[in-house]
Amino acid sequence: MVRYPNSHQPKVLILYASYGEGHLQAAKAIRDALEEQGNDRTVMVDLMAESHPWLNEMTRRVYLKSYTHIPYLYGWVYDVTRPMKHNSLFGGFLHSFGRDKIRKLLQKEQPDAVIHTFPFFALPSLHHRKLKKNMNIPTYTVITDFDLHRRWVHPGIGRYFVATDDLKQELGSLGIHPGRVSVSGIPLGRGFRGTLSPTFELYEKYGLRADQPVILMMPGAQGVMPDSGELCSHLLEQLPNTQIALVCGRNNVLKSSMESQMGHDKRLHVFGFVNEVHELMALSTCLVSKPGGVTLAEAIYAGLPLFLYRPVPGQEKKNALYLQSKGAASIAYDPEELAAAITGLVTNPEQLQRSQMAVQRLQTKEAAADNIAHHILQEYDWNTKFGQRYS
CATH class of the missing domain: 3.40.50.2000 (Glycogen Phosphorylase B;)
Incomplete structure (x- = not known):
């Protein structure tokens, strides 16, 4: 430059x-x-x-x-x-x-x-x-x-x-x-301007296991995506060999609630606002989120298949529908539907590869x-x- x-x-x-x-x-x-x-x-x-x-x-x-x-x-x-x-x-x-x-x-x-x-x-x-x-x-x-x-x-x-x-x-x-x-x-x-590979040190930094898929859940910077507790419960029940990284953003009430209700399950890792979210994305298999434009762009850069939960009418629903039309995202409206969709991804290597390739087609060169x-x-x-x- x-x-x-x-x-x-x-x-x-x-x-x-x-x-x-x-x-x-x-x-x-x-x-x-x-x-x-x-x-x-x-x-x-x-x-x-x-x-x-x-x-x-x-x-x-x-x-x-x-x-x-x-x-x-x-x-x-x-x-x-x-x-x-x-x-x-x-x-x-x-x-x-x-x-x-x-x-x-x-x-x-x-x-x-x-x-x-x-x-x-x-x-x-x-x-x-x-x-x-x-x-x-x-x-x-x-x-x-x-x-x-x-x-x-x-x-x-x-x-x-x-x-x-x-x-x-x-x-x-x-x-x-x-x-x-x-x-x-x-x-x-800045964290999204280079390739970051998952390392033992990164897994250790966030308390995650390297031998289990990581479902990254981001309810938004204000933690406003609904049903976060119910979603985590369903996913942990349906996917016993999977771990969840829940990023609550600035929603301290959500963070405290999740820690008190589900802190006993060692497969659930609860975080507040994370500055180095690119590191968590590098360790993750997929992302569950509300479809804000920047979060979607971060996931695309990281090559993560997307699961978009109950998108709000307006630009976020339009974002979700666009990425779904490209094969890069799935939209779900209840916890059972979401758990079934993620189960199909993490247990099927061919489906995971197809989703990753769809995401990669949306990436820009620079x-x-x-x-x-x-x-x-x-x-x-x-x-x-x-x-x-x-x-």
Whole structure:
């Protein structure tokens, strides 16, 4: 990779949102990749938290509650707004959030490029309306799901980074020129930028046995996937020669509950938030999870067949259906169905191999974060294309 001297470093503004963990993780991964390629002038901003703190907190709580209280309402809203155009009445309303904050950020930070890992389009909208005033800062969108909601799409976006060829084709059907879309994959943390082999030391670190398949269960960073206790109980009962690594994330209540209820079973290993989740994935045979885009991308990178439990209507169900259509994932809606599907995988070497190959077909050749950072640093001639500034 090219390393840029300080005198040629662009200043990059990354906008993300704290709805779930994925958008933030993607933003951090791009920041780290830029830094590794010699650029240390990156500014990260949680746009909604900065511009509308009260509204941000309220909508974050509603978003998290949607998994257990109002999933079908959330899914209905997602589906109704999915074909929404940027210049529709409601689209214009959504794109207005954060516009004043972005204007102030541009004046303060004077960035040379802006990256979105969440569909905020206050900047492209502002950019699009004021081209005559030379407000021409390159804007990049990093789509962090396997489904395309039209809120990601705006004529002011210079380049899109997407997870799959199918997303690139879908953007093309909406009039986005193929040259403006790069199939990069979804950006992941540093641990997912190389091959990690299972070693005795890794098994020992996590208290796992090397002679039994490991079912990795990740209910999400907030531990919101339902029925975790019942799922573990069924799996341990149906698969006596299998062990489970349950990652509870930041849900300390779930962690304490699982330890008190099932801590006597030595085949169940309960963890809180795990920073080096790539290590656990390297030891695992498959992953049981909610279908958040970044978690799915991590599993794909690690080559893990996926079991997606009761996906919430909206982008996560769309993610699940897409991966199922590719043979990389199975969807289950009750513990018995899930246990039967996993039993069929871990006890049938041919089925396991077919699933692994389906996952591998979704892998990209390069680590997404490195690819995105390299694209941004190479795509522009900083001396001739960034002379104009916002004022």
